[in-house]
Structures are given as structure tokens and as C-alpha cells.
Amino acid sequence: MDSFEILLEGSAREHGHLCPGQVVGVRMAMLGCERIGLNDPRNSLEEIKKLIVYVEIDRCATDAITYVTGAKLGRRSLKFIDNGIMAATFVNLETDIAVRIASTETSRDLAAKYAPAFLDKGQQQLEGYKRMPEHEMFVIQPVKVDIPIHDMPGPTRFKAVCEQCQAVVRDKKEVSLNGRILCRTCGLGGYYTVPE
Amino acid sequence: MNNTSPKIRIEDAVGLRLAHDITEVRPGEYKGPSFRRGHKVRNEDLCHLMRLGKRHLYQLDTDLNRIHEDEAVLELATALAGPGVTFGHTPQEGKLQLKAAYDGLLKVKCEPLIDFNMIPDVMCASMHNNTPVKKGACLAGTRAIPLVIDRAVLDRAVLTARTHAPVFSVKLFNPLKSKLIITGNEIYDGLIEDRFESVVGDKLGAYGLALSESVILPDDEARIANQIQTYLEDGTELIITTGGMSVDPDDVTRESIRRAGADPMFYSAAVLPGAMFLLAYKGNTSIVGMPACGLFHPITIFDLILPRLLAGEKPDNRDLAQLAPGGLCLNCPTCRFPNCSFGKTG
Numbered sequence: 001m002d003s004f005e006i007l008l009e010g011s012a013r014e015h016g017h018l019c020p021g022q023v024v025g026v027r028m029a030m031l032g033c034e035r036i037g038l039n040d041p042r043n044s045l046e047e048i049k050k051l052i053v054y055v056e057i058d059r060c061a062t063d064a065i066t067y068v069t070g071a072k073l074g075r076r077s078l079k080f081i082d083n084g085i086m087a088a089t090f091v092n093l094e095t096d097i098a099v100r101i102a103s104t105e106t107s108r109d110l111a112a113k114y115a116p117a118f119l120d121k122g123q124q125q126l127e128g129y130k131r132m133p134e135h136e137m138f139v140i141q142p143v144k145v146d147i148p149i150h151d152m153p154g155p156t157r158f159k160a161v162c163e164q165c166q167a168v169v170r171d172k173k174e175v176s177l178n179g180r181i182l183c184r185t186c187g188l189g190g191y192y193t194v195p196e
Numbered sequence: 197m198n199n200t201s202p203k204i205r206i207e208d209a210v211g212l213r214l215a216h217d218i219t220e221v222r223p224g225e226y227k228g229p230s231f232r233r234g235h236k237v238r239n240e241d242l243c244h245l246m247r248l249g250k251r252h253l254y255q256l257d258t259d260l261n262r263i264h265e266d267e268a269v270l271e272l273a274t275a276l277a278g279p280g281v282t283f284g285h286t287p288q289e290g291k292l293q294l295k296a297a298y299d300g301l302l303k304v305k306c307e308p309l310i311d312f313n314m315i316p317d318v319m320c321a322s323m324h325n326n327t328p329v330k331k332g333a334c335l336a337g338t339r340a341i342p343l344v345i346d347r348a349v350l351d352r353a354v355l356t357a358r359t360h361a362p363v364f365s366v367k368l369f370n371p372l373k374s375k376l377i378i379t380g381n382e383i384y385d386g387l388i389e390d391r392f393e394s395v396v397g398d399k400l401g402a403y404g405l406a407l408s409e410s411v412i413l414p415d416d417e418a419r420i421a422n423q424i425q426t427y428l429e430d431g432t433e434l435i436i437t438t439g440g441m442s443v444d445p446d447d448v449t450r451e452s453i454r455r456a457g458a459d460p461m462f463y464s465a466a467v468l469p470g471a472m473f474l475l476a477y478k479g480n481t482s483i484v485g486m487p488a489c490g491l492f493h494p495i496t497i498f499d500l501i502l503p504r505l506l507a508g509e510k511p512d513n514r515d516l517a518q519l520a521p522g523g524l525c526l527n528c529p530t531c532r533f534p535n536c537s538f539g540k541t542g
Contacts, residue, residue, distance in 0.1 A: 096286070146284045147284065147285050148282040148283065148285070148295070148297070149270070149273075149283055149284065149285040151285075157274065158274075160279065172277075172279075172282050172297060175280060175298065175368050176279040176280050176300070176303075176365050176367045176368060177367065177368045177370070178367075178370065178508030181279055
């Protein structure tokens, strides 16, 4: 794997700017890969096939995590769990070893301790997060993730047809409601409305 | 079946890749795989394997017509799991657990499941039909029995499951607009305090629902019927009445429901407590007559029927009769429902 500095530079470029979230995400991803025994999944086809990453927030750090690991939604190696928590879980499919890493809230205030020369809060965090020890920056938990078969990478194994809108629903995302097989939009309501 | 697979003496097994997970049981402490399929046996593993009683290991012997248990169980689970049911990607010790993909009502097609289990070399055990389940709950477990199963047998099992698909499914609960009519002169006149509202409210609350409205009425057939009519017209989807279901001259709720136009109407059920339960329908609205036993017993027939109504089902008199085996609450000193025989039909 490339050095922290090189990864941070690339991550910031991909994301659009350098920010504390990039530092958190890059460190989180490097640590996650190391803990599950992967060296450089982004640049190794063999390793990327072993990796699933669950991210629990859609903020800056998430882009850094995907940059460092190479995990992508379209490859099904990246899963977004909308918990609003700055955390990610890294799973090695070959060994079943998984680790969840969460950013500590205390690290926000501790940043000043590690970057006293900076008065601006954002700069403090940007520099402080680079220097902060792992145990102050993160909570690291070995975990077990029983990944459902429908969330695995690979060809589509499951298809259903929504009885209301006829959309083909892949990967067991259909629901059974009042005796009908429906897509989630028809069964549970959608995130959009169609203007009259 | 596996007698045809070559055996290797444990002393000669170094370098062999294990053909299956090897289970270790330490009573009261651990049961699970100590060695996984594909593990390359090392010198230092031999003592451990011998402690587990292993003197021989199988050499993997599969081909197009002889399917390894791990591949077989993925096919079995795929065929058994309908909407709302999923399973992990990695079999453990040849088994897969089917799990609920969301909260809802587990539906099990019992006859096809029995047919499936009549096929030699496969099995599937499940929770009971009509059990409310939470997302992630284990619903069933399936496996191929031998280490290697004949393709023809596996295909027969898969076909049996597919022909009757879905053998397992989970129905979503509907957020029904629910209203309560509490009947009884003694409550209406203030002689005793109502407790039905909190009882029913708590039971609906367990499914994330709340009563939209509740009203207390005397044992007056016309007034109760009018109230039901009002609720029918305002789009209420579940009308729950309490009391007035028995045989006393003042018990008029059943007639009130009939007078409001409910049809069909099923009175009495093969369940204790709950023999005088009433279930009726008008249009898309379900009407439930909860007898007074609902005040005394923490769990009654209402707890068996409510999840089915929320799942969009319209149980009829046959459904109520089918509750007979398992329909007897044992009134245990400490109620363990749903982890008991009550409501576990057949």
C-alpha cells in the first residue's frame, strides 16, 4: 500500500478538497485493511475480491475510505448503512475476519493537543488527526458480519417482478405485502413523488 | 453414501485439504467448527484432530453428479427462501440458516416442507407458521445430510421447493388505521375503570401501531352499531370491540357488529382463552370482537389473530378451527409466550 501522505493526496484530489474527514478516512481505511490482513486491495484484483467495506455515513471520510480500499458500490464491495455514524467495517471474505472502526467524538477536541500551533479548528483537526495515536482516534472492534447471500458480489442470483409497477427487482429487495410481491417503492413508499 | 469417498489415515493426512468443516463440541462452552473446509492439515493439527476423535479423514471426491454439502445447501436455501427470507453466503458445518430480511409474519407452507423432508439426504427445520418475526431472526435451518449428495436427489429437493414456492416467506405488516370501541354499562357508568384501552394499545404498540381513537359505549345495540358504521365510513381498517361477546342478555356487541353490516362474521374459536372471540369483515375493514378474557389473561387468541390481520390476511372460521391443536394456554406461572406451545398449530 502507498504511504499515508500519497494516499491522502490522492484521496483529497478525488474528493475535491483536503479536509479533516480525508485524514480520518485514509487512516481508518489503512488500519482496517491492515487488521483484516489485506495489503493493497485498491491495486490488487486478488485482494479486492476478498474485501467488503460497510460505511455508516455519507460524508467526507467515506470518499477517503473508498479511495484507499478501492471498494465500490457498483462492484458490491462497498455497502452503505445509513446510520449517521463515522464508522466503517472491513471484512475479509476469505478469512471471515472483520473489524469495525469508529471515529471517537473525543478526538475532535483532542486535535488541539496534537496541533497546538494551529488556531483554526479545521486546521487543528486536519493536522491533529495526522498525529493522533490510534487508540485516541478510533474505537476498534473485532466483529462478525454474516453477509447475506444477496449482498455478495457476483452475478445476480435472485430476481422478482413487482406486481404493481412490473419493475424487475434484483437481489431479494422485494417485499411481500398483502399477498403481492412488490418493489420497495410500491410496497413501502418511495423517496420521490411524481409531479401532477 | 460417503463410504465411496476415499479415507486417509490421520497420520498420513498432513497436506490434505479438509473436505468439510470439523465440528468441536465442548459441553457448555463451545459448539462450532474448529477446522474449516479447505484447511490444509498441518503436523500440529494432528493431535487436535485426534482429540476430536478423528482417526481418518475423507479425501474430497466430488464431480458433476456428486455435489459437496456446502454447494448443495446453497441450492437448497435458494429454492426454499421466498420474499423476505435470506441467508448467509457461507455454510457452516454444511448448514445454512434462513433469516428474516425485514419485520413481518413468517409464512411456512407446511405440506411442501414435509414433502421436502421426505426426500432422503436433505432436511429443513423451521419455526412455526404465522410467527411474527423481527429482521434478522433465524427462521429455518437446512442442510444436505451427507458430505456429498447425488445431483439427482438434490435436483428433486430443489424442484419440490420450487414447485411450491415460496416455502418460506415473510409478509410485511400494514400500519392499519385502528380504532377501539369499549362496551359495557359498568365502564360507561363509571362503576369500574376501563383497562381495555391500555391492553389493546400495548398489543398494537408491539407492532409499532397506535390506536387512532377509542370510545366507551353502554351495552346499547344501536349505539354500538352506529359507532361501528361511523368507523367503517371514515376509513378505519381495523375496528376492535371489547366486551359484550358472552351469553348474558346485556351482551349485545355481537349483534351490533352484525347490524352494522359485517359479513362474513365468525363467532367462537378453538382457543382457550378466547372461545368467544369474534372476527368479521366489511369491505377492507376487519372487525374484531375481543371477549372479556382479554382483561384477565395476558395472552389470548387476540395475540394469535392480530399479526395475521396486520399482515393483510383475512382468517376465516377454518383458520380459527385450525388453532385447536396448540390452542390451549397452560396459564404458566411465568408466561413465556411466544416461546411456548400456545398458538403453535399442528
